Amino acid sequence: QAQLVESGGGLVQAGGSLRLSCAASGQTFSTYAMGWLRQGPGKEREFVAAITRSGGTTYYSDSVKGRFTISRDNNKNTVYLQMNSLKPEDTAEYYCAVRPTPLTYSSRNYGYTHWGQGTQVTVSS
Numbered sequence: 001q002a003q004l005v006e007s008g009g010g011l012v013q014a015g016g017s018l019r020l021s022c023a024a025s026g027q028t029f030s031t032y033a034m035g036w037l038r039q040g041p042g043k044e045r046e047f048v049a050a051i052t053r054s055g056g057t058t059y060y061s062d063s064v065k066g067r068f069t070i071s072r073d074n075n076k077n078t079v080y081l082q083m084n085s086l087k088p089e090d091t092a093e094y095y096c097a098v099r100p101t102p103l104t105y106s107s108r109n110y111g112y113t114h115w116g117q118g119t120q121v122t123v124s125s
Contacts, residue, residue: 002026002114004096009119012086016123020081022096022116030054030074033103035112036081038092038121047109049081050099059108064090086123093118 008020020036035050049070050059058070069082079096097112 002029002032002098004098004114004116006094006096006116006119009094009121011122011124014086014088014123014125016086017082017084018086018121020083020094020096020119020121022079022081024077024079024098026077029077033099033101034070034072034079035097035099035103035108036070036079036094037097037112038090038094039118040089040092043092045095048094050103050108051079052103057103059103059105083121086121088123088125091121091123093120 003025004022006022012018033052036048037045038048039045047061048064049068051070051072055072067085072079095118096116098114099112101111
């Protein structure tokens with residue numbers, strides 16, 4: 001079972017950028033699609049972005065499309081989330097997660113398991 005460790009969160013002003021990283025243990029990282037999800041104060045956890053095993057296909061929620069970019073480096077067992085033009089409503093705990101089942105457009109919002117501990121992103125106005 002892969003262990004996931006997120007990092008890169010912090011406090012940033014609106015319009016700023018952050019890059020989150022998620023390091024995975026184990027030798028099976030490249031066999032899984034990966035996702036980023038977030039949970040804001042008083043909100044349910046929501047899908048942010050996902051990437052296929054090879055990194056060739058990515059999906060985003062409408063709220064972050066055009067501002068966030070998910071990528072992965074299978075040689076480093078790491079998935080990234082580059083966040084630009086941050087808004088106060090992006091404030092949340094961000095989690096990476098493994099997706100054991102095939103990633104498709106219609107299934108991008110669910111099916112994630114093996115969560116990391118999360119990293120806090122706070123965007124001030």
